[in-house]
Amino acid sequence: xxxxxxxxxxxxxxxxxxxxxxxxxxxxxxxxxxxxxxxxxxxxxxxxxxxxxxxxxxxxxxxxxxxxxxxxxxxxxxxxxxxxxxxxxxxxxxxxxxxxxxxxxxxxxxxxxxxxxxxxxxxxxxxxxxxxxxxxxxxxxxxxxxxxxxxxxxxxxxxxxxxxxxxxxxxxxxxxxxxxxxxxxxxxxxxxxxxxxxxxxxxxxxxxxxxxxxxxxxxxxxxxxxxxxxxxxxxxxxxxxxxxxxxxxxxxxxxxxxxxxxxxxxxxxxxxxxxxxxxxxxxxxxxxxxxxxxxxxxxxxxxxxxxxxxxxxxxxxxxxxxxxxxxxxxxxxx
Amino acid sequence: xxxxxxxxxxxxxxxxxxxxxxxxxxxxxxxxxxxxxxxxxxxxxxxxxxxxxxxxxxxxxxxxxxxxxxxxxxxxxxxxxxxxxxxxxxxxxxxxxxxxxxxxxxxxxxxxxxxxxxxxxxxxxxxxxxxxxxxxxxxxxxxxxxxxxxxxxxxxxxxxxxxxxxxxxxxxxxxxxxxxxxxxxxxxxxxxxxxxxxxxxxxxxxxxxxxxxxxxxxxxxxxxxxxxxxxxxxxxxxxxxxxxxxxxxxxxxxxxxxxxxxxxxxxxxxxxxxxxxxxxxxxxxxxxxxxxxxxxxxxxxxxxxxxxxxxxxxxxxxxxxxxxxxxxxxxxxx
Numbered sequence: 001x002x003x004x005x006x007x008x009x010x011x012x013x014x015x016x017x018x019x020x021x022x023x024x025x026x027x028x029x030x031x032x033x034x035x036x037x038x039x040x041x042x043x044x045x046x047x048x049x050x051x052x053x054x055x056x057x058x059x060x061x062x063x064x065x066x067x068x069x070x071x072x073x074x075x076x077x078x079x080x081x082x083x084x085x086x087x088x089x090x091x092x093x094x095x096x097x098x099x100x101x102x103x104x105x106x107x108x109x110x111x112x113x114x115x116x117x118x119x120x121x122x123x124x125x126x127x128x129x130x131x132x133x134x135x136x137x138x139x140x141x142x143x144x145x146x147x148x149x150x151x152x153x154x155x156x157x158x159x160x161x162x163x164x165x166x167x168x169x170x171x172x173x174x175x176x177x178x179x180x181x182x183x184x185x186x187x188x189x190x191x192x193x194x195x196x197x198x199x200x201x202x203x204x205x206x207x208x209x210x211x212x213x214x215x216x217x218x219x220x221x222x223x224x225x226x227x228x229x230x231x232x233x234x235x236x237x238x239x240x241x242x243x244x245x246x247x248x249x250x251x252x253x254x255x256x257x258x259x260x261x262x263x264x265x266x267x268x269x270x271x272x273x274x275x276x277x278x279x280x281x282x283x284x285x286x287x288x289x290x291x292x293x294x295x296x297x298x299x300x301x302x303x304x305x306x307x308x309x310x311x312x313x314x315x316x317x318x319x320x321x322x323x324x325x326x327x328x329x330x331x332x333x334x
Numbered sequence: 335x336x337x338x339x340x341x342x343x344x345x346x347x348x349x350x351x352x353x354x355x356x357x358x359x360x361x362x363x364x365x366x367x368x369x370x371x372x373x374x375x376x377x378x379x380x381x382x383x384x385x386x387x388x389x390x391x392x393x394x395x396x397x398x399x400x401x402x403x404x405x406x407x408x409x410x411x412x413x414x415x416x417x418x419x420x421x422x423x424x425x426x427x428x429x430x431x432x433x434x435x436x437x438x439x440x441x442x443x444x445x446x447x448x449x450x451x452x453x454x455x456x457x458x459x460x461x462x463x464x465x466x467x468x469x470x471x472x473x474x475x476x477x478x479x480x481x482x483x484x485x486x487x488x489x490x491x492x493x494x495x496x497x498x499x500x501x502x503x504x505x506x507x508x509x510x511x512x513x514x515x516x517x518x519x520x521x522x523x524x525x526x527x528x529x530x531x532x533x534x535x536x537x538x539x540x541x542x543x544x545x546x547x548x549x550x551x552x553x554x555x556x557x558x559x560x561x562x563x564x565x566x567x568x569x570x571x572x573x574x575x576x577x578x579x580x581x582x583x584x585x586x587x588x589x590x591x592x593x594x595x596x597x598x599x600x601x602x603x604x605x606x607x608x609x610x611x612x613x614x615x616x617x618x619x620x621x622x623x624x625x626x627x628x629x630x631x632x633x634x635x636x637x638x639x640x641x642x643x644x645x646x647x648x649x650x651x652x653x654x655x656x657x658x659x660x661x662x663x664x665x666x667x668x
Contacts, residue, residue: 057596222594226594227590242599244595244596247596253596255589255591256590256592257589257590261553261575262556262581262587263607265575265576266609268608269607271595271604272598272602272604273602275599275600
């Protein structure tokens with residue numbers, strides 16, 4: 001009989017996350033009860049935000065626990081259904097976590113339709129793409145001709161934000177963690193400049209890349225990049241606070257950036273934190289628009305596929321060190 | 335012949351401001367040229383924001399200079415006019431600075447009309463009151479039943495904000511720098527609680543004073559109070575960043591508060607800096623409404639009058655240590 005491979009959280013990270021914080025486990029394949037569906041995972045996400053969950057800093061995610069399957073959204077295929085509306089072979093989105101098989105109540109499953117590659121439902125047509133859409137357009141409110149800075153512009157959210165800002169007619173500058181990655185991203189995303197935030201000259205490079213200052217900063221990182229961006233912000237600038245990846249993979253977060261709130265006052269800056277869940281009622285609007293841009297070739301979502309469930313912990317550690325370009329997913333089965 | 339007493343900025347403060355940073359100077363009474371008006375100062379303001387100007391941190395104020403008359407808005411009486419529309423005895427508002435006499439182009443003078451005590455044009459009907467009005471109502475957007483925290487609630491802006499928030503049906507909590515001042519303000523402003531931010535138990539006291547969390551924080555101080563308030567903010571809370579008085583009287587500003595931007599994201603908080611000058615076109619609306627509330631007894635502006643121009647430096651040092659209640663003005667002449 002087939003086994004269900006699972007990646008469990010074995011211990012909570014003390015400092016930086018290590019692959020030894022996880023362990024591989026085998027359990028029986030679960031059985032779908034009445035009104036439930038058994039799913040086999042095709043792809044599952046490896047997402048920076050999940051590191052905040054392990055830290056307990058993402059309060060909406062609840063307290064972190066050990067001995068449970070690591071969480072992650074998945075694209076899965078229905079193997080057996082005890083629920084109306086789902087049959088074998090259907091493609092669904094579910095919170096499978098890092099494992100081969102999972103059982104879900106039909107009410108929380110979302111069937112995948114349409115012609116776009118299903119893997120994109122974990123990226124540009126999933127939470128990350130919708131986050132990029134509302135965070136940039138509703139919170140950042142960029143106008144044509146303005147300068148938009150996007151930190152972690154190679155990330156799952158960031159690489160969509162950067163392209164959407166270009167679509168809106170903005171000068172777009174990103175940050176990334178190495179010169180090589182910066183060069184690659186600048187070419188791949190078709191944006192104006194990508195600056196290596198680890199360079200000792202980062203502030204100077206950022207200044208040169210934003211000759212007209214920054215009107216909108218889409219902040220995925222917090223920390224030093226936020227601190228530097230504040231000094232380049234223009235009057236009436238907007239900072240969309242989306243994530244704090246610089247502070248996730250540590251047990252000793254930095255103090256907040258200097259210049260808060262002084263620079264906010266002098267430059268009349270608005271900083272606004274958001275969670276995409278607050279836009280639930282408008283997800284369809286975003287997904288429809290994003291799909292159209294993909295189909296018409298205006299938006300190129302990048303997928304960074306790692307093969308094999310057993311490689312998920314390593315892929316996560318590497319992602320937190322900036323190893324990914326685009327949405328990182330684990331290919332669990334064909 | 336009468337002399338014009340002036341308080342000059344003699345040196346820029348290195349650390350905390352001292353009265354020796356000023357010197358008293360005598361110069362001849364100036365003469366009004368064509369289109370100009372000679373004014374004699376009745377009251378001149380001593381305002382915390384002017385300390386930021388001496389530091390160079392209020393970028394809109396230009397670089398600080400020595401050898402010039404200390405700046406400050408004044409209520410003055412016209413002594414001689416070479417301009418149409420102004421005659422001897424008229425009461426005007428002008429940027430006289432800390433001196434007995436000053437000459438102004440008629441175009442920048444504002445005549446005082448109406449029945450409200452003219453000194454209030456330096457407080458509740460001046461920049462400070464208008465700041466309180468737009469900062470609270472436009473940026474903070476309090477709703478009845480919400481909790482509003484106001485730092486420096488004994489200050490010229492803060493004591494108006496606290497009362498306006500009460501008028502809007504909110505639970506209102508303030509901070510002040512001593513137990514005695516806190517008790518006095520709580521009674522005088524008719525608000526729900528005032529907490530001493532210098533207490534070693536400040537965080538606990540703030541928690542007890544805000545059992546339902548904080549929906550709107552009107553921030554006059556930045557620093558530790560902002561840091562503590564962030565942890566008490568409710569989801570979708572608003573922080574109106576008005577001033578940073580905790581960081582003005584020093585040459586080594588603190589780092590920004592922890593939890594930025596993490597708490598902003600998790601709680602979907604909006605932090606917005608503002609300068610009242612951006613509301614210039616709506617000043618009349620604010621002044622009309624504030625006047626109505628004063629006349630009907632719903633709003634009690636507090637004036638903290640210090641007698642004698644020579645006492646201005648001392649009054650300013652004391653104000654930065656929290657010695658004032660309400661708008662501090664210097665009575666320069668009768």
